[in-house]
Amino acid sequence: MNIQAIKEQFPILQQEVNGHPLVYLDSAASSQKPRSVIDAISRYYETDHSNVHRGVHTLGSRATEAYEGAREKVASFLNAAHPEEIVFTRGTTTALNLVASSYARSVCKEGDEIVITPMEHHSNLIPWQQAAKATGATLKYIPLQPDGSLSLADVEKTITPNTKVVSVTYVSNVLGVVNPIKEITAIAHRNGAVMVVDGAQSTAHLKIDVQDLDCDFYAFSGHKMCGPTGIGALYGKKSLLEKMEPIEYGGEMIDFVDLYESTWKDVPYRFEGGTPIIAGAVGLGAAIDFLQQIGLDEIDKHERRLAAYAYDKLTAMDGITVYGPSSNRVGLVTFNLGDIHPHDVATVLDSEGVAVRAGHHCCQPLMRWLNVSATARASFYLYNTEEDIDRLADALLKTKEFFGHAIG
Structure with missing residues (x-):
């Protein structure tokens, strides 16, 4: 990978922040956009915009072709068996x-179990809390190992024949740990449960094959x-989607409407009520083209090198605590600097042109497990380099000097 050539395709990275060249280390929150994606969205609005599926005029046909073409790209990208197994949404949440x-509330009842982990993002925790409360099911957690990873022995103990749903993040947005999703799926299926995968942090970095994983549901965000x-x-x-009822009602998702009864379209359209996110789908399709040109395997190797480099660099610095496993982590490092609040750390880093995340990262239960209120997080993507991590380390040294009294 020619990282410099890749970086040059991202207009936003060609700027200075606070008098320093920007080092963007917050891609786990939201990645930056290459020129090809920006141009694809602009081109759609400039030449092809119309509503989809209903219009028979030329622009309507172009927009529909672009929207459904994006669906086919996503299906191919994930190796789904059928394009209709892809439902466009606003994102992972x-x-x-x-x-x-739709699914869990229709199949779960009192005495059933929903199994997740303490490392889940709130978007893969609160929906299951609410489903459990609504159905009387029990919410159970697979315990974490001391380094934040999962043990398959614990997975085996936690999932039982009473379990109806297992939902686990593929990659933790705090710990960077890569969970053994294929093995967890097999355990879930042996017990008659369905497997849901939060792919928010994995889809951008790992080559995903939903048929090989054999998961029943997989969610991700384009940004x-x-x-x-x-x-x-x-x-x-498809067999599961066809059994599910829509949760939003209106135009586009209906087949027949009478005064007192209505019927729904086939999947996936029954879940895409209203005018869909057409330009977003076009942009997502362009992003998939961009990533596939580079190669997900190459991106994964590059990020793992950066994660290992950053882990070694930061753990060698006095006063810094790094969280999560020392190996098998995708491109991020979560840390704290002595007793300095992560927001203060991030503010000083920003003054040096280094952008990181600070807070609880929508993982408050995991923060409590780590016995901290918040952390700082540096996350890497295909446009980052070892020099960016060196800039981070240098900025952290300046932060230590600035808050020297607070370093234990």
């Missing part, structure tokens, strides 16, 4: 809520993988 509200905000998708096995 909406996709997971769809499964929890973390070089695509625009406001677009994502839910993959669901």
Whole structure:
């Protein structure tokens, strides 16, 4: 990979922040967008915009072709068996809520179990809390190992024949740990449960094959993988999607409407009520083209090198605590600097042109497990280099000097 050539395709990275060349280390929150994605969205609005599916005029046909073409790209990208197994959503959160509200609430009852982990993002925790409360099911957690990873022995103990749904993040947005999703899926299926995967942090970095994983549902967001905000998708096995009821009602998702009864379109359209996110889908399709040109395997290797380099660099610095496993982590490092609040750390880093995340990262239960209120997080993507991590380390040294009294 020619990282410099890749970086040059991202207009936003060609700027200075606070008098320093920008080092963007917040891609786990939202990645930046290459020129090809920006141009694809602009081109759609300039030449092809119309509503989809209903219009028979030329622009309507072009827009429909672009929208459904994006669906086919997503299906191919995930190796789904059928394009209709891809439901466009606003992102991972909406996709997971769809499964929890439509599927889980229809199959779970008192005495059943929903199994998740303490490392889940709030978007893969709160929907299951609400589904459990609504159905009387019990919410159970697979315990974490001391380094934040999962043990398959614990997975085996936690999932039982009473378990109806297992939902686990593929990659933790705090710890960077890569969970053994294929093995967890097999355990879930042996017990008669369906497997839901939060792919928000994995889809941009790992080559995903939903048929090989054999998961039943897989959710992801476009904005973390070089695509625009406001677009994502839910993959669901067709046989399961066909049994699910929509949770939003209106135009586009109906087949027949009478005064007192209505019927729904086939999947996936029954879940895409109203005018869909057409430009977002076009941008997502362009992002997939961009990532596939580079190669997900190459991106994964590059990020793992950066994560290992950053882990070694930061753990060698006095006063810094790094969280999560020392190996098998995708491109991020979460840390704290002595007793300095992460927001203060991030503010000083920003003054040096280094952008990181600070806070609880929508993982408050995991923060409590780590025995901290918040952390700082540096996350890497295909446009980052070892020099960016060196800039981070240098900025952290300046932060230590500035808050020297607070370093234990």
